Amino acid sequence: MFFSVIIPLYNRPQEIDELLATLCRQSYMQFEVLVIEDGSVHDAKSIVEKYRDKLDIHYFFKPNEGQGFSRNFGFERAKGDYFIIFDSDCLIPSDYLEIVKDYLFEHKLDAYGGPDAAHSSFTPVQKAISYAMTSPFTTGGIRGNKKHVGQFHPRSFNMGVSREVWEKVGGFILTRLGEDIEYSIRIHESGFKIGLIPAAKVYHKRRTSFLQFYKQLHFFxxxxxxxxxxxxxxxxxxxxxxxxxxxxxxxxxxxxxxxxxxxxxxxxxxxxxxxxxxxxxxxxxxxxxxxxxxxxxxxxxxxxxxxxxxxxxxxxxxxxxx
Known part of the structure; x- marks a missing residue:
């Protein structure tokens, strides 16, 4: 199985550097990386270039349209059997792709999502935010949880879709404001199977301050x-x-x-x-x-x-x- 890892990026060069470094350490290396720079003022082209000899990596710069349409831009150019979407503020465990590959061979899923967790390097505020987004005492408890309410909707910080889904359903029709949930609903309605891969976690930094976190959750x-x-x-x-x-x-x-x-x-x-x-x-x-x-x-x-x-x-x- 060959994966296409698609990462939309907007003014976060340091984050993509850390994310790409974790992809270099994957135990399963049958994948390409597509970095879609979405009209950034502070672009990451020079940082991406550092990984040319370490990863099968492709860098694209396009006008700003938002993360949903930037992922579509990546889908259109991807070569993989399966497309994996990460947010730029994620760190990927070294066995992530191997876990996904093994799970997909055993359980046929047309699309999947995975949970997130706090990395040991996160600040106390980031760890607290991670807790709030995964706690059973907040609505975050339904994200990446096997006992979710209703249909499972993968979130775009850690989400994968098969090439067949892309070819039959298309991509995102919203670029912001719940675009990942809307997309997964259409995948469900088209008869495809979506599931959670519990072990396919990522370390999601989310926001670095409570003010940024407030703005993000207000948007949610x-x-x-x-x-x-x-x-x-x-x-x-x-x-x-x-x-x-x-x-x-x-x-x-x-x-x-x-x-x-x-x-x-x-x-x-x-x-x-x-x-x-x-x-x-x-x-x-x-x-x-x-x-x-x-x-x-x-x-x-x-x-x-x-x-x-x-x-x-x-x-x-x-x-x-x-």
Whole structure:
């Protein structure tokens, strides 16, 4: 099996350097790499050139269109039997491609997704963000989890599709705002089989600060409504949880200001939630510092997603604006 690894890139030369270094250490080397520079101001051409003698690598520069259409650009030029998509802020374990190859030979999948984890080199903030995006106490717990809700939708930081899927379904029709989920829904509807490869994890850096993380999760909340506009049945009860948390938190703040006695129970509930997050994060990460930071990251994960969800729900569903 020959893989085509497709990596869209926008103004992140240092990240692609670290990612390509991990690909050089793969135990299975039957693959090519396509780096699609999406109109970056700070391009990575010189960095990619360093890997010419280490990888079968191809560099392309195109006008900025967003990550979805940049992946399509890579699909059109890929030679592989299977296309693998990574985000540029991922580090790839040395046995990743071997795990995927062995799994695909044993279990016929037309498309797959894999989980993410925190690398030992990540900062405490990055580890806390990683926890928030994979914790059972936040909506991140459904990502890369065998016990997912409804159909499994691979996420584009760690996703693969067969050449047959590309030829019959095409590529992304959205370039942002939930483009990976929309794509996987169309793959499902076309009769192809999608599954999770539990051992095919990547180390996903995500954002390096809580402010960046807030902006990203606010965008994710808006993306869920964008997916709903294309596929109404894909809006599940669990997707409303961050919005409910956000409304509940704001009401609790107001009650604490206007009538503290009524806020007592709400305060207790919040304390219990944050305590559960702290002790679970401590048991997972083995770090008190990361556990404390995980409370902040989990709060941001829920609140930012909830705010983005509410914003576009009101705008696009209630008010029927485009």
């Amino acid at each position: 909340g808006r993306a869920r409504i964008n997916i709903y506009k294309h596929f109404p049945s894909e809006l599940k009860l669990i997707h409303f949880f961050p919005a409910a948390f956000t409304v509940g938190f704001i009401l609790t703040l107001l009650l604490n200001i206007l009538y503290p006695p009524l806020a007592y129970i709400c305060n207790i509930v919040l304390l219990i939630i944050f305590a559960m997050i702290f002790f679970h994060a401590w048991s997972v990460t083995k770090s008190l510092k990361v556990a404390f930071l995980s409370i902040i990251a989990s709060f941001i994960q829920l609140f930012a997603y909830g705010m983005g969800f509410i914003q576009d729900f009101v705008k696009r569903v209630v008010l029927k604006q485009p």
